[in-house]
Amino acid sequence: MNDLSKALLGMAILPLPLLGSLAALPDVEAPSQGTWVVAGIVAAAGALGAWFLEWTERKVVANRVVIDLKPNQVIVDGVPIDCPFSSMTHFFRSRDALVEAVGIAVNEAMLKQEKFLVARKSALIRIWPGSFQVTDFELEALSEAMTAEFISPAFELMGQPMAPQENRNLPSAPAVNR
Structure with missing residues (x-):
């Protein structure tokens, strides 16, 4: 996996553990369902972007x-x-x-x-x-x-x-x- 794909995937997944740690704190109001949906969509888009970058690089190297x-x-x-x-x-x-x-x-x-x-x-x-x-x-x-x-x-x-x-x-x- 190239560095750009790793960075994109890492930035996309980053909100999920942050939201999870906020939800675990006892004195903080838990994130709403909409916030979780947005974080999930961002993570899925980042994973799709990382996959596309990897696929493109493999295709370029093959040709x-x-x-x-x-x-x-x-x-x-x-x-x-x-x-x-x-x-x-x-x-x-x-x-x-x-x-x-x-x-x-x-x-x-x-x-x-x-x-x-x-x-x-x-x-x-x-x-x-x-x-x-x-x-x-x-x-x-x-x-x-x-x-x-x-x-x-x-x-x-x-x-x-x-x-x-x-x-x-x-x-x-x-x-x-x-």
């Missing part, structure tokens, strides 16, 4: 956009876009180049036509470093950038074995094993 990052190329669901973000020695030459590549990927992913319209999408990011060795710093920066733009992004490091200890370098998104 992930596939983003392939290759040296100087971003491929979003098979559409290649050339973007000079690699240098002669590094997969990402700078944070600005990384931000530019992520921006291109986000824009292309949002323009992808779907029946289900959402404000943010989920993504499977496959990194194809080629002859480059992707550093932990680059993986961490990429993870931060993609997590800020996509819901529950998943990462795959292709063509280069990803050791189990490297999975902890992407704390906000698990590595996908295929």
